[in-house]
Amino acid sequence: MARFEDRYGLQLSTTSDVAADRYRTGIDLLLSLWPDAAATLDAAIAADPDFALAYAARARLHAIRAEATDAKGKIALAQELVARHGTERERSHVEVLRLAIHGQSARALAGALEHADRWPRDILILSLPLGAFGLLAFSGMADHDQARVDLCERHAAHFDADDWWFLTYRGWAHGENGDVVRGRAFAERALQLRRNNVNAVHALTHVLYEAGAGAEAEALIEDWLPGYDRSGILHSHIAWHAALVALERGDTEKALGIYGQYVAPSNTLGVPINVVSDTASFLWRFQAYGHPVPAGLWQDASAYASRYFQQPGFPFADVHMALVAAASGDRAALEARVKALNALIEAAKLPAGPVVPTICRAALAFAEEDYLGCASLLEPMAHEVVRIGGSAAQREVVEDTLLVALMRSDNAAKARALLSKRLHRRPSPRDASWLEDLAPA
The missing domain is CATH 1.25.40.10 (Tetratricopeptide repeat domain)
Incomplete structure (x- = not known):
C-alpha cells in the first residue's frame, strides 16, 4: 500500500x-x-x-x-x-x-x-497557540506575547529558513513582543514567498503599525487588498487597519470611507468576533478623538453585536461588547455583563481576572463623561490589559481611552508621561499632536 x-x-x-x-x-x-x-x-x-x-x-x-x-x-x-x-x-x-x-x-x-x-x-496543531486569537492570546496570561516567541524559537530548528508558514507566525510573534525589526524581516520574507497569504500581510501590517510606519502599512494594504476576495475571512479586518492609519493622521473622511465600504456590518463578510471588535473599536476611537460619529453607525454596530456574545466570559468580546453598550447608552446590558463577569471571577472561571469587568466599567464611565472615574479605574489596571488577548493594535483602544480620560480630567502630567512613553515605543502623529497640546505654558 x-x-x-x-x-x-x-x-x-x-x-x-x-x-x-x-x-x-x-x-x-x-x-x-x-x-x-x-x-x-x-x-x-x-x-x-x-x-x-x-x-x-x-x-x-x-x-x-x-x-x-x-x-x-x-x-x-x-x-x-x-x-x-x-x-x-x-x-x-x-x-x-x-x-x-x-x-x-x-x-x-x-x-x-x-x-x-x-x-x-x-503545523495545524502548532498554529493553535499562535496568532492574535490563538490559545495563548486567549489564555488570560499576562505574558502571552513572550510565550509565543518562546514557542516559535523552541521549534525554529525544525523548519527551513524559507518556510512561508513558520516565517509568518515567527514574524507575528516577534513583532507583537516588541522586536519590530526582526518581526518585519520575517513577515516580509513570508509574503515574498507566498503572496496569497493573508496571515503574512496581517503580520506585516501589525509590525509596521507598531513601528510607526503608518504610510508603509497603508501602501501595503492598498497594493495587496484588491487581490484578496471580499469573501476572505480577514478582508474587512485588513481594511480596518487602513482606516486606523487614516484616522491616526487625522484624515477622518478617508477613515470613514474605508469603514463604510469594508468594515461596517452591512458591507462585510467577516466572522462575528472581527466584525464586533473592529466596528466597536473604530467608532469608539473616532468618537474619543473628538470626531462626531455619523448618525446610525453606532446603531448598526449595536444591532449586529446584539446577535452575538451574549454569554459573558470571552474577555476580548466582553470588552468590545461593553464599548458598544456604553456608546449606545445601554447601561443595563453593560452592568449585567459586569455582574456576570464578577461572578465568573469569584468562581475562578475567568483566567483574565478583574481587568475585564474593570474595562467594562471604565467604558461606561467614559461614555457618561465621568473622565476622572474612568481614569481611576483604568490606571491601576493598565499593565493587565494584555490579558484580554488580541493584538497590541486592538488593545490600544483601552490605552487611548485612558489617555483621553486623563486629558479631559485635567491630569495633564500623567497624560504627558503616558504619551511620552508611547511615542518612545511607537511614533504616532496623533500622539505627537496631543503631546504638543499638553506642553506646559
Whole structure:
C-alpha cells in the first residue's frame, strides 16, 4: 500500500493520492486563510470518505468561521475514523482539535504544546497557540506575547529558513513582543514567498503599525487588498487597519470611507468576533478623538453585536461588547455583563481576572463623561490589559481611552508621561499632536 505524507513528511492515513494531494493544498489554504480552503478539503473528503485528518481540518475551518455546529459534527466524525485506523500522531492531532472546538481552551493549549513537542512539524496543531486569537492570546496570561516567541524559537530548528508558514507566525510573534525589526524581516520574507497569504500581510501590517510606519502599512494594504476576495475571512479586518492609519493622521473622511465600504456590518463578510471588535473599536476611537460619529453607525454596530456574545466570559468580546453598550447608552446590558463577569471571577472561571469587568466599567464611565472615574479605574489596571488577548493594535483602544480620560480630567502630567512613553515605543502623529497640546505654558 502506498504511503502518503503531508508537506512536512508526516504520515497521512489515507488510501487515495488525490485525497492526500487535496489535503496538503487545503492545509496551505487554511493556514494562509485563503479562499477555496473549504472546497479543497471537501474534495479530499470526497476522494476518501474515511480520511480522518481531512474531516479534522474541515472542522478547524468551520471553527474559524464560527460555524460551531458544523465544526463539532466534523470533529466527531474525525474522532470516530481516527480511532479505527489512525496513527498515534493523528489521534493526538484530532483530540487537540476536539478540545479546542468544544471550548476546553486550557486543556487544548496544554495538549497543543505537548503535541508540538513530540511532532513540531504538525503545523495545524502548532498554529493553535499562535496568532492574535490563538490559545495563548486567549489564555488570560499576562505574558502571552513572550510565550509565543518562546514557542516559535523552541521549534525554529525544525523548519527551513524559507518556510512561508513558520516565517509568518515567527514574524507575528516577534513583532507583537516588541522586536519590530526582526518581526518585519520575517513577515516580509513570508509574503515574498507566498503572496496569497493573508496571515503574512496581517503580520506585516501589525509590525509596521507598531513601528510607526503608518504610510508603509497603508501602501501595503492598498497594493495587496484588491487581490484578496471580499469573501476572505480577514478582508474587512485588513481594511480596518487602513482606516486606523487614516484616522491616526487625522484624515477622518478617508477613515470613514474605508469603514463604510469594508468594515461596517452591512458591507462585510467577516466572522462575528472581527466584525464586533473592529466596528466597536473604530467608532469608539473616532468618537474619543473628538470626531462626531455619523448618525446610525453606532446603531448598526449595536444591532449586529446584539446577535452575538451574549454569554459573558470571552474577555476580548466582553470588552468590545461593553464599548458598544456604553456608546449606545445601554447601561443595563453593560452592568449585567459586569455582574456576570464578577461572578465568573469569584468562581475562578475567568483566567483574565478583574481587568475585564474593570474595562467594562471604565467604558461606561467614559461614555457618561465621568473622565476622572474612568481614569481611576483604568490606571491601576493598565499593565493587565494584555490579558484580554488580541493584538497590541486592538488593545490600544483601552490605552487611548485612558489617555483621553486623563486629558479631559485635567491630569495633564500623567497624560504627558503616558504619551511620552508611547511615542518612545511607537511614533504616532496623533500622539505627537496631543503631546504638543499638553506642553506646559
